[in-house]
């Protein structure tokens with residue numbers, strides 16, 4: 001794929017640095033053994049005795065200093081071949097015993113030579129909190145009675161949220177506003193209600209052929225669809241006002257036709273709108289009265305600034321005065337810039353709880369969100385945030401165990417897992433489907449899983465075709481349980497009901513993105529949970545979050561892994577028909593190793609899957625280089641142990657010659673990679689990176705980035721599909 005151009009991978013033929021293979025068992029079976037044969041065909045490995053030392057030392061305290069980060073993992077930087085550091089062989093007696101009567105599952109490979117796990121201390125950070133609801137009803141506002149009845153009967157809402165109570169009157173007065181309130185607090189209606197109220201009451205009744213009166217810009221297509229849906233509901237009694245969405249993916253011709261017929265409230269992603277501004281003659285903005293930019297900071301973050309400038313210029317040349325609204329749960333520097341160029345004497349609205357040390361809510365007639373950012377971002381009160389520190393080698397099994405624990409054994413969970421690249425989403429989607437679902441639904445991945453199965457997987461990312469994206473979005477919207485694997489394309493604005501867990505398998509590029517990702521749960525006063533997965537060398541990220549008043553509490557990796565005790569598919573033969581003791585750490589380790597072996601067997605079942613895993617690993621490494629400067633001391637490519645990271649992609653060996661730029665030898669200075677937010681300087685590398693990142697958000701017609709084609713039924717990951 002384009003995203004990976006320039007990276008050269010050689011298939012390594014070196015023996016695995018992780019395992020001591022018993023004689024005659026140097027190679028794993030080439031194909032995934034079927035389930036009943038599994039226990040006899042499992043590659044023979046020696047058992048690690050329970051008394052073989054403590055696998056995880058929890059000695060080191062997490063340094064408060066941002067530059068101190070010397071775990072063993074960090075020190076072994078990027079050495080792909082660990083042969084010199086292979087775990088010691090256990091005693092010969094044990095070895096013989098293993099060879100004669102045991103299943104030869106050697107647990108030391110996963111649980112040895114890992115860096116120490118630093119202790120995480122909750123910093124006693126007092127999180128910023130907002131009160132979600134007020135006791136005031138919509139009927140107290142000066143709204144059209146039909147609009148009020150639509151809100152109460154169609155949307156089934158009675159009282160206003162804090163942000164609605166503050167924002168709606170300001171917008172009804174015709175003022176510009178910069179609105180910040182926590183995720184899931186009802187910002188869509190905060191602008192939607194005054195918008196509809198004002199348009200239904202225009203002196204001369206709006207005609208469809210008039211064209212747009214309002215423009216709503218959002219960063220992703222799914223959010224465009226969602227906002228369209230809300231606006232459409234509000235417009236129920238006012239049928240003469242026509243909303244429409246432009247978001248790419250759809251044929252440009254049919255969008256043009258809809259524009260020609262007339263759209264009064266136009267909802268669009270910036271890229272797609274710019275495309276129409278440049279190529280569609282019938283598009284005009286002569287009657288524009290409203291410009292709303294939802295997730296305003298994101299719109300700028302991802303290199304849409306140029307598009308926004310084109311849009312603003314187009315609006316300014318055709319209409320003189322309009323009302324402008326910027327909204328987000330996180331106000332950042334970018335918004336200040338955008339506010340400067342797009343808002344006119346705005347009212348700044350931020351919602352803060354009474355118990356917090358300011359009055360709530362707060363209105364300022366200045367436009368400087370800086371103070372808000374200093375105070376930290378508000379997190380929904382009922383959102384329980386967790387972090388787990390996991391050595392690289394154990395990341396994949398920990399993820400697998402977590403999914404099984406929540407979705408298979410606790411059942412009623414709906415989960416979103418965030419990854420840092422499309423390739424990783426695709427790879428993990430197939431891998432988890434095949435291994436955790438034991439192959440049933442994996443045979444027909446496009447089919448909905450059996451309704452009784454609570455372990456279901458869906459995936460969403462910017463390289464999918466729009467038709468499939470929309471289908472997946474709708475499916476996840478409607479399902480009660482299941483797991484969505486996605487990139488940040490799903491991080492902003494999406495209101496997906498009943499999501500109980502957010503997992504961040506790769507840490508986000510900024511605390512703001514952390515806030516938006518976890519904000520997909522615990523919406524509008526509901527309960528929710530989040531889990532951030534960090535490696536020992538990344539543990540300091542917790543301090544970075546704390547500096548934004550974000551408080552996470554630690555979950556132990558061992559506790560997550562222990563859910564494997566409930567799944568006898570991962571039982572080592574040593575335990576025979578014996579009932580699990582429930583807490584035996586050795587048994588947990590053994591089961592984790594069985595699961596890891598299943599992952600590896602799948603990955604190594606064909607050349608295509610190996611290539612796929614390497615591709616996913618590459619894209620992970622590439623995304624690792626794009627953390628901004630402020631986080632580079634935590635997320636630095638040189639802190640990664642390539643062999644250990646490879647293991648978390650089910651690869652038995654660290655790929656050799658990964659890339660000249662990626663896997664530079666330790667100590668050798670490499671050119672710094674472009675940082676995520678700084679995408680305006682047009683060096684070719686930056687332009688390409690910007691393109692890749694924008695693919696998550698683009699209009700869908702301009703990037704030229706290859707897309708993952710809709711999979712055929714019975715589709716198997718192979719090289720062809722990944723190349724698309």
Ligand SMILES: Nc1ncnc2c1ncn2[C@@H]1O[C@H](COP(=O)(O)OP(=O)(O)OP(=O)(O)O)[C@@H](O)[C@H]1O
Nearest residue numbers: 157159160161183184185186187188329493495524
């Ligand atoms: N007054 C209300 N009463 C009850 N539910 C409401 C009310 N206002 C909004 N909601 C519901 O709250 C949920 C979240 O609303 P919305 O998506 O607008 O939040 P948001 O603040 O825009 O979130 P984000 O920052 O993540 O984009 C939606 O399901 C919406 O229908």
